[in-house]
Amino acid sequence: MIPTADICDAHGDEVRVLVEAFGSYGGATSFSGPVSTLEVFEDNSMVRDALEEDGAGRVLVIAGGGSTRCALVGGNLGQLADDNGWAGIVVDGCVRDVGELSGTTIGIRARGSSPRRSVKLGAGERDVPVTVGGVAVSPAMWLWADGDGIVVSDQNLEG
Numbered sequence: 001m002i003p004t005a006d007i008c009d010a011h012g013d014e015v016r017v018l019v020e021a022f023g024s025y026g027g028a029t030s031f032s033g034p035v036s037t038l039e040v041f042e043d044n045s046m047v048r049d050a051l052e053e054d055g056a057g058r059v060l061v062i063a064g065g066g067s068t069r070c071a072l073v074g075g076n077l078g079q080l081a082d083d084n085g086w087a088g089i090v091v092d093g094c095v096r097d098v099g100e101l102s103g104t105t106i107g108i109r110a111r112g113s114s115p116r117r118s119v120k121l122g123a124g125e126r127d128v129p130v131t132v133g134g135v136a137v138s139p140a141m142w143l144w145a146d147g148d149g150i151v152v153s154d155q156n157l158e159g
Helices: 004-014 045-051 075-083 097-102
Strands: 015-017 031-039 059-063 071-073 086-096 108-115 131-132 135-137 143-144 149-152
Touching: 004 015, 004 143, 004 149, 015 131, 015 135, 031 045, 031 086, 045 059, 045 075, 059 131, 059 143, 071 075, 075 086, 075 097, 075 135, 086 131, 086 143
Parallel strands: 031 059, 059 086, 071 086, 086 108
Antiparallel strands: 015 149, 031 143, 131 135, 143 149
């Protein structure tokens, strides 16, 4: 994977940097892939539905409204994503079961952790344009995350 700093140096304004701080919770500290999106609020039903699919190296970007009242991803969903071939998850909200998430082999970024689970009402939208970290993110964009931050581009810049 190309480091995010190198991507920014080579591509300038062609890439966008998520401006808010996201902590690292998964076993992988660096990850990249094409984006799939969810827009949900304090309801992770659609998160499970998405992660049950073959991830095919994609990154699930969850626009959770920045809520810190409950977690949208926990240990079971992190393991499900790992088992199904997702490269990573970015949560504009919280995760829980932090110890379990660190045992996965995927990258997981979130605003923080919360021990409270979400509701399960099935509310939300899938593969729609969202805003996360001050950046508009759409399905099929590409995302790279490492210790320096998270960047997105309209196309794959590797290769």
